[in-house]
Amino acid sequence: MSAALAALAPHAARLAAARIPDLVQAEPGRAARMLRAGPIGMSLARQKLDGDARAALHALADAAGLVPAFRRLFDGEMVNASERRPALHSALRSDLGTSDTARAAHAQAVQARERMRALVAALEASEVTDVVNVGIGGSDLGPRLVVDALAEFGTGRFRLHFLSNVDGSAAQRLLAGLDPERTAAILVSKSFGTQETLLNGAVLRDWLGGAGRLYAVSANVPRAEAFGVAAERVLPMWDWVGGRYSLWSAVGFSIALAIGMEGFEALLAGAAAMDAHVLEAPVEDNLPVQHALHGVWNRNGLGYPTHAVLPYDERLALLPAYLQQLVMESLGKRVAADGSAIDHATVPVLWGGAGTNSQHSFFQALHQGTDIVPADFIGVARPSHPFADNHRALLANLLAQTEAFANGADVDDPQKVYPGGRPSTLLLLDALTPESLGGLIALYEHSVYAQSVLWGINAFDQWGVELGKKIAGDLLPALAGELTGPLDPVTAALIDAIRARG
Incomplete structure (x- = not known):
């Protein structure tokens, strides 16, 4: 696949000095072209490439076998080679797999959802007013994002809280405002061996x-x-089901408690619609595939090492944190799926924040810094609030920033020059609903998988998180003052310093 990626280099060199507004002007219909999947539109007009570069990306998709790769994913083939597993998160929300494995997975998901429905009903009939979701990583970030984003769709029956950090300060602050007689806790851990979750779970168990x-x-x-x-x-x-792909499962128990089972199923339906789109839409009109191809273009063609996600809706403020795990844990790999070395860049560092707040923090660097940072801007056409002037101002800022990123501004004072040339994708939701949020999250999931196929890596393992966990476990006795084996000298000195002041 390196050769196919290398074919992008001549196009990148040819376009190095090109201006994005000139590229838009040279391609009839480009400015108005909006790819669409249900309530989600995507404009790629301000990406820094032309028709020939786009054709090279489509050739890359063909060479990588991207279309059949999606069929393998949905049919439950062993796409997670290092753990010898399928990755059937799509079966949690849609029945698009054609194999017995995929159909069985979907049946299990439906059965589990019915059990969850019964538990939701029982809690709704109880005296419980507060529910604490105890988990970390995929057991926290997805449910936390959805519960926060869809607060307007909440039933109002429960207050939802999330406890993830092993730092006891987080538990202390949370429990100070709760009544153990009216609180329930959900411990979410795939292995039920996650240190942070078990420690926090023990705190909740004892407190209850x-x-x-x-x-x-x-x-x-x-x-x-x-x-x-x-x-x-x-x-x-x-x-x-990998943890970072699990919010569609019973991991979404807290979501169902917050927005009701009907709301949770609407979230699944929105994701299922995106599943159907990624399987059925041609490459040139396929939102997740095009999102992935342009990500590869920016990373490997143009060589940009970071990527920003900038939602212009306060309800999506947690989306960058959620996507950091989804993208960087999935794509942060330095070897191919078969374990062989790769010679091309993979995941960019992903970061971001909500507009307009972030305009007043890090946008200076995005506009005039020495590094170009491609960005996803995310907007919502129809607000859920009645403050029309606020929403118009929000959308004006969203559109202004994408224009300024791409076009820049040239003035006599060098301190005030905006060089432009910053590529961006605009994702526009008709409204923020369970359906559109489900589709948006599924779009990113499928984009991540597509990029992993294009790079020849495994998106579904995460061995890189294991070493630190092992070392931390080995250090616990030393921090308690117990005799242990040889320690790294710097670590030993730091433990001495901590114990001297603890």
């Missing part, structure tokens, strides 16, 4: 006083039961 308001979502039911969660209150996960 052994009351039967402890729930779990896990692939390891025996461990959850041994921890003290009654079997009938353990909802399943499966090894064919």
Whole structure:
């Protein structure tokens, strides 16, 4: 695949000095072209490429076998080679797989959802007013994003809280405002061996006083039961769903409690519509595929090392943090799926923040800094609030920034020159609803998978997070003052310093 990626270089060299407004002007219809999948539109007009470069990207997709790769994903083939597993998160929300494996996965997901429905109904009939979701990574970021983004669709029955950090300060602050007689906790851990979740879970279990308001979502039911969660209150996960792809499963229990089962199913329906789109739409009209191809162009063709996600809607303020895990844990790989070395760049560093706040923090660097940072701008056409002037100002800023990024401004004073040439993609939601949010998240999931295929890497393992966990476990005795084996000299000195002041 390196040769196919190398074919982008001549186009990148040819376009190095090109101005984005000139590229737009030279291509009839480009300015108005908006790709669409249901309530989501995508404009690529301000990316820095032309028709010939776009054709090279489509050739790259053909060479990588991108279309059949999606069929393999949906049919439950072993796309996670290092763990010898399929990745069937799509089966949690849609029945588009044609294999027995995919159909069985979908049936399991439907069955688990019915169990979750019963638990939601039981909690709604109880005296519980507050629910704490205890998890980290994919067991926290996805549910937290959705609950926050869709607050207007909330039933108002529960207040949802999220506890992820192992820092005891987080638990102390959270519990100070809750009543143990009216609180339930959901412990979410695929393995039920995650250190942070078990420590925080033990705090909640003890604080609840052994009351039967402890729930779990896990692939390891025996461990959850041994921890003290009654079997009938353990909802399943499966090894064919990665944590960062799991909010569509019972990991979304907290989402269902916040917006009701109907709202949760609407979220799934929006994602399922994007699943159908990625399978059926031709490459040139396919939102996730085009998003991925332009990401590869910016990373490998133009050589940009970072990427910003800039939602112009406060309800999507947590989206950059969610996407940091989805993108960087999935694509942060230095070897191919077969373990061989690769000689091309993979994941960019992803970061961002909500507009217009971020305009007053880091946009100076984006406009006039020495590094070019491509960006996804995300807007919502129809607001959920009645403040029309505010929404017009928000959209004006969104459109102004994408224009300024691309076009820049040339003046006599060099301090005030905007060089432009900053490429961006504009994603426009008709409105922020469970359906459109489900589609948006699924779009990014499929874009990540497409990029992994184009780069020849595995998007579904995350071995890079294991070493630090192992070392941390080995250091716990030393921090407690117990004799241990040889330590790294710097670590040993730091432990001495901590213990001297602890």
